[in-house]
Amino acid sequence: MSQPFARMTGLFKTYDMGAAKIRALNGVDLDIEAGSLSVIMGPSGSGKSTLLHLLGGLDRPSNGQIEVGAQALDKMDENALALYRRKTVGFIFQSFNLLPSMTAVDNVALPMRFARIPRRQRYEQALKLLERVGLADRAYHRPTQLSGGQQQRVAVARSLANDPKLILADEPTGNLDLSSGASIMRLLADLHRSGRTVVVVTHDARMTHFATQTVHLIDGQVVTEKEYEAALEMLIAEEEEL
Amino acid sequence: MASFELIATIFENLGRRKARVALTAMGVVIGTAAVVVLVSLGIGLQRSATAELGSIGSLTQIQVYPGYGESGPGMVMRAAPGGGGGGGATDQKLLTSEALQELSALPGVVAVIPQEYSQAGGMISFEGLEGYSSIIGIGTNDLGDMGLTAETGTLELRHSTAVIGHRVPENFFDPRQRFEQERPEPPDLMGKQLVLTLEKWEGDGSQSGPTRKVIQLRVIGIIAEARAEADYSIYVPLDDITAINEWVLGRRISRAKEGYSSVLVQVEDVSQALEVADLITELGYQAYTPQSFIQSANRIFLILQAVFGGIGAISLLVAAIGIANTMTMAILERTREIGLLKAIGATNQDVLSIFLGEAAGIGFIGGIGGVLIGWIGGQVINVLAMAFLVGQATEGGPPPSIAIHTPLWLSLFALVFATLIGLLSGLYPALRAATLVPVTALKYE
Ligand SMILES: Nc1ncnc2c1ncn2[C@@H]1O[C@H](COP(=O)(O)OP(=O)(O)O)[C@@H](O)[C@H]1O
Ligand SMILES: [Mg+2]
Numbered sequence: 001m002s003q004p005f006a007r008m009t010g011l012f013k014t015y016d017m018g019a020a021k022i023r024a025l026n027g028v029d030l031d032i033e034a035g036s037l038s039v040i041m042g043p044s045g046s047g048k049s050t051l052l053h054l055l056g057g058l059d060r061p062s063n064g065q066i067e068v069g070a071q072a073l074d075k076m077d078e079n080a081l082a083l084y085r086r087k088t089v090g091f092i093f094q095s096f097n098l099l100p101s102m103t104a105v106d107n108v109a110l111p112m113r114f115a116r117i118p119r120r121q122r123y124e125q126a127l128k129l130l131e132r133v134g135l136a137d138r139a140y141h142r143p144t145q146l147s148g149g150q151q152q153r154v155a156v157a158r159s160l161a162n163d164p165k166l167i168l169a170d171e172p173t174g175n176l177d178l179s180s181g182a183s184i185m186r187l188l189a190d191l192h193r194s195g196r197t198v199v200v201v202t203h204d205a206r207m208t209h210f211a212t213q214t215v216h217l218i219d220g221q222v223v224t225e226k227e228y229e230a231a232l233e234m235l236i237a238e239e240e241e242l
Numbered sequence: 243m244a245s246f247e248l249i250a251t252i253f254e255n256l257g258r259r260k261a262r263v264a265l266t267a268m269g270v271v272i273g274t275a276a277v278v279v280l281v282s283l284g285i286g287l288q289r290s291a292t293a294e295l296g297s298i299g300s301l302t303q304i305q306v307y308p309g310y311g312e313s314g315p316g317m318v319m320r321a322a323p324g325g326g327g328g329g330g331a332t333d334q335k336l337l338t339s340e341a342l343q344e345l346s347a348l349p350g351v352v353a354v355i356p357q358e359y360s361q362a363g364g365m366i367s368f369e370g371l372e373g374y375s376s377i378i379g380i381g382t383n384d385l386g387d388m389g390l391t392a393e394t395g396t397l398e399l400r401h402s403t404a405v406i407g408h409r410v411p412e413n414f415f416d417p418r419q420r421f422e423q424e425r426p427e428p429p430d431l432m433g434k435q436l437v438l439t440l441e442k443w444e445g446d447g448s449q450s451g452p453t454r455k456v457i458q459l460r461v462i463g464i465i466a467e468a469r470a471e472a473d474y475s476i477y478v479p480l481d482d483i484t485a486i487n488e489w490v491l492g493r494r495i496s497r498a499k500e501g502y503s504s505v506l507v508q509v510e511d512v513s514q515a516l517e518v519a520d521l522i523t524e525l526g527y528q529a530y531t532p533q534s535f536i537q538s539a540n541r542i543f544l545i546l547q548a549v550f551g552g553i554g555a556i557s558l559l560v561a562a563i564g565i566a567n568t569m570t571m572a573i574l575e576r577t578r579e580i581g582l583l584k585a586i587g588a589t590n591q592d593v594l595s596i597f598l599g600e601a602a603g604i605g606f607i608g609g610i611g612g613v614l615i616g617w618i619g620g621q622v623i624n625v626l627a628m629a630f631l632v633g634q635a636t637e638g639g640p641p642p643s644i645a646i647h648t649p650l651w652l653s654l655f656a657l658v659f660a661t662l663i664g665l666l667s668g669l670y671p672a673l674r675a676a677t678l679v680p681v682t683a684l685k686y687e
Contacts, residue, residue, distance in 0.1 A: 082588065
């Protein structure tokens with residue numbers, strides 16, 4: 001088998017909280033194939049966001065290796081990591097993270113500014129991307145003038161600004177109603193179909209339906225589906241006891 | 243990142259958040275305005291103090307009298323040594339023409355002006371009024387050499403003319419007037435003819451009365467208030483006084499042998515007066531300078547400088563702290579935004595240059611506002627203070643001259659200062675935020 005697009009080996013992320021040590025990731029080994037659509041599932045606090053942040057170069061592992069497209073993220077310096085985030089990754093957050101003072105098109109054009117793309121070209125491209133997510137008529141609205149679903153579509157357009165190979169989405173529908181969520185799912189599925197590698201943290205069955213790979217996380221470790229079901233049942237039982 | 247792109251981004255960003263920028267800039271405006279007003283007040287007070295002290299022309303003047311050696315009197319004598327001509331101790335230093343040259347060669351000396359008082363008692367009359375002022379013959383054609391300025395007319399003396407001090411007209415009174423009557427307005431003497439009646443007693447005084455001589459003097463100028471002897475004096479050409487004194491003595495006076503009774507030495511700067519006076523004393527003459535006055539004036543200058551330097555420094559510090567505080571808060575609350583910028587590919591330098599640029603921009607905008615408000619505030623205080631002082635001013639006293647003064651350099655300095663403080667106070671929070679791990683910045687509450 002050929003080299004996967006991304007490979008994580010023995011990945012640890014620990015937080016020192018005084019006396020207690022929190023293991024957000026507790027030895028993760030995971031491959032992500034190029035052009036795949038991976039869905040990461042897990043109860044709250046199981047380390048899904050942490051995993052996505054490491055994959056997106058937004059944070060560094062405490063231990064272990066993480067390689068994306070033959071680049072070793074754990075060995076990169078600050079600038080190289082910034083370049084990796086700029087060129088290779090498009091990140092979609094649960095809370096959109098649009099800059100409130102900027103219009104939709106400003107927000108979408110922003111990543112291209114750091115890529116030193118001339119202003120005119122930036123805005124042409126940003127408008128095209130907004131058209132692609134169906135928001136051409138909202139280009140000059142501010143985030144506060146948009147619905148949650150529309151804001152998340154702007155965020156999807158922004159993630160595509162520098163034409164990244166890897167799209168990472170952390171519970172992108174978590175703050176959305178069902179139908180808005182569905183349109184985001186369709187957009188992500190489209191991105192996968194157009195050849196990008198997509199990793200989504202979600203519980204939404206409509207996404208798992210498109211998935212080429214489903215990853216189950218429990219307590220910072222990747223587990224099989226069977227183990228996952230068992231762990232979930234235990235969690236539910238614990239909650240009922242309370 | 244191209245610097246043009248950076249500047250465009252900075253101003254776009256500032257423009258997008260007008261309300262927030264205005265709020266942050268307010269801190270800068272207040273600090274800068276405080277500095278501008280306080281320092282302007284200091285400068286204004288110092289200027290008016292300088293004007294008041296500087297108007298006392300005698301601060302740059304040294305009064306020189308002949309030296310009489312060890313045996314000579316320590317006291318100042320008004321009259322020249324008696325008519326004996328020569329005689330006395332050999333170490334006598336007379337103010338001869340030669341001595342005048344010696345004095346003018348001293349460093350810092352700009353003028354050496356012989357002065358001679360009238361040796362005859364004299365009454366001055368004008369249109370039925372009588373006045374008694376000292377009449378001084380002055381060895382210069384231009385009283386401007388003495389650091390005096392004209393209020394009206396000219397200070398250039400010619401034969402049979404007089405230039406009078408600011409308060410001389412006030413010394414004229416009506417001899418027929420009774421005590422309880424109010425004094426008349428001082429006469430306007432400019433261009434008028436004064437009649438000087440001189441008296442001398444001849445021989446052993448056995449005669450029935452004094453011999454009289456009448457001289458006409460035309461007033462060709464009035465000296466602006468000098469707060470010195472000049473205010474109460476009538477100046478005439480030296481030759482005219484020599485003629486009077488020769489009449490009194492009944493013989494000719496030789497300046498080469500007898501010298502002058504006193505000489506006024508004018509130095510360039512107040513600070514040189516004491517030094518030059520010492521040099522003149524070393525040469526064997528008697529030199530008098532209002533030195534205790536100069537020393538206390540210097541002390542006042544020093545205190546003024548210290549007080550306003552201190553106030554300026556404190557207000558600078560307070561302004562800097564205020565600016566740093568608002569800037570720090572403004573950047574801290576944008577930590578999440580910085581996290582997002584890093585998440586979409588901004589390097590630390592990208593973030594730093596944008597946020598520092600914005601901090602400097604806010605400093606600059608606030609600086610402009612502060613300079614404007616400080617300047618306007620100063621003008622308002624000026625108007626109010628003037629109105630107050632005019633109301634308080636005593637009758638006949640000098641007009642109030644305390645004024646806030648904002649020089650251009652202060653405005654420019656305040657603007658540069660505000661920009662720099664904005665930049666510097668943005669440095670720490672921006673650097674801190676820019677070097678945060680993106681996730682940490684994004685999670686910042
Ligand atoms: N900055 C942090 N400091 C301390 N603990 C953290 C931090 N970030 C995450 N954690 C902990 O790491 C664990 C995994 O977090 P996360 O990846 O956000 O979970 P998920 O996204 O699956 O809900 C949780 O227990 C969380 O409390
Ligand atoms: Mg999460």
